[in-house]
Amino acid sequence: MLTPLEVKHAKPGRHADGKGLYLMVRPSGSRSWVLRAQVDGKRQDFGLGSATVVKLAEARTKAAELLVSLKSGEGVAQKDRPARAVIPSFAEAARACHEAIKGGWRNKHHCASWLASLDNHIFPHIGKAQVDQVSSAMVRDALAPIWLAIPETARRILQRVRTVLEYSHIMGWFPHEASLRSVSKGLPRQPVEENHFVAMPYADVPGLVLRLAALPDTAGRDALLFTIYNAVRSGETRLATWPEFDLDAAIWSIPASRMKMRQPHVVPLSAEAVVILRRRWSLRTSDEGLVFSTFGKKPLSDMTMTKVLRDLGLPKITVHGFRSSFTDWAAELTEFPKEVVDKALAHKLVDRVEAAYRRTNFFERRRRLMAAWAGFLVPCEKVLLAA
Structure with a gap:
């Protein structure tokens, strides 16, 4: 039998309490409570509510009462008649599922896009259908229009549909565990993407920087240049706000909440990066707003910087790929140690023991590294490339 402490700290999975009750x-x-019982010789699961609302003792009481009801035949009658009227549609189940699981997500954009993707591509096809009537064939037909057009998105949506059906099963709305394994078998084979982040050879990046510098001053152009100069992720640039910067000290302090590894990251800014920031400062609408934004409130979209590249006739190069360009340049043309380069990229050390003992952030060496990178991108003077 489970204890209240075990309920609170249980890891993902199915945990038996006894007499058919599972967490x-x-x-x-x-976390939710489920009663597994035999009805007319068939195993069925009955949702008993969220474990954050229904405590352990109450769940046991509800499970015992339902078992008695099922054995007497009353539970079957209840299930066959009124329960059907309260089984939600797929869209309603998806929204309930989203509400239940979104608390574990840190990324607000992912939280919004999770439901939006279903709203755009799935609800028009099966959103109104009762969730217990959704079949693999229905999911396949809904995904067919986007399966080859946007393959990565289609795969993510398939996983989200599976999550909704699994949640519905836990809640007692869906009669069996969903697999949807056959869905992809009924669709064309998707092309294999060998590289999600196509990188420009580092030798070609200075030429691109010159082309970018000749373009009109726009938030998208400046954001792309700033991202290249600092070898950061696009989201770190897009969501940067003015309070994060000390222009006089040439330092950018990114809070942990905006970093992929959830660790604060301090970026030493090259002179060229500061020039971009001072230009944006003169255009600001608020001292607290977003740096790379037309009005300082709404961040640039993921595609804004990519569009700048596409307009320059670069159909495959990705913004994220410039981090690889930076890495290759550092390895080929400089003597900076790999750990300094990794720290500049805010990479997490794989070796936990090494991470525990390496407390330094190599800030001064990274300042020289980023200055050298900027000097390579705009070679107006000789730059020392040694550590």
């Missing part, structure tokens, strides 16, 4: 814990951390 279901999802990877997101959400």
